[in-house]
Amino acid sequence: GGGPGGGGGAPAGGGGFRGGGGRGGPGGRGGTAGAFGRPGGPSRKGRKSKRQKRQEYMDNMQAPSVGGVRLPKGQGETIRLPRGASLTDFAEKIDANPASLVQVLFHLGEMVTATQSVSDDILELLGGEMNYNVQVVSPEEEDRELLETFDITYGEDAGEEEDLQVRPPVVTIMGHVDHGK
Incomplete structure (x- = not known):
């Protein structure tokens, strides 16, 4: 039937495929209340406007978690990362x-x-x-710092020309790579 409160897909009633039978509850479409300017059933429940989502997100920005994710907060420490580091590298440091x-x-x-x-x-x-000061380091700088920990100067020569020893060349035999062309 198609009368008010009827089942089987009546516009105002509910019913449909969920076996609503005219109820305005979770099984139906919310009854007729929404059509007359009053809030209907569960039709808009749980949905947020873009403005609400943006406001919620901005509120979360002030909190110690971003987007509901708990993060370790730094005290302004400097984190040194190589250029092109991944998030895994960053996560290990903090x-x-x-x-x-x-x-x-x-x-x-x-x-x-x-x-x-x-x-x-x-x-x-x-x-x-996350209140960390990230310093991106070039690979050369990183190498220089590593060598300094061993008291070796970056790019240091082995000595003067006459002090160098003559040695045989290094020869590498490389195979052919067939790229399929």
Whole structure:
């Protein structure tokens, strides 16, 4: 029937495929109340407008968690990362879960994976979000610092020309790679 409160797909009634039988509850479509300017049943329950979502997100930004993800907060410490580091590298330095860093960047509008190499800007953005000062280091600088820990100067010569020893050349035999063309 198609009368008010009837079953079987009546516009105002409910019913439909869920066996609503005219109820305005979870099985139906919400009854007739919504059609007359009063709030209906569960039709809009759980849905948020863009403005509400944005406001909620901005509220979360002030909290110690971003987008519902708990993160370790730094005290302004400097984290040194090589250029092109991944989120996994960053997570190891701050003792965090790489998946949570991926989630934070997702909430900030960046789609990256935990193992993907990310730009300096993204590393600095993420560091700033968690109160860390991220310093991106070039590979040469990193090598220089490593050598200095062993008291070796970067690019240091073995001595003067006359002090060098003559030695045979290093020869490497490389195979042919067939690329299929």
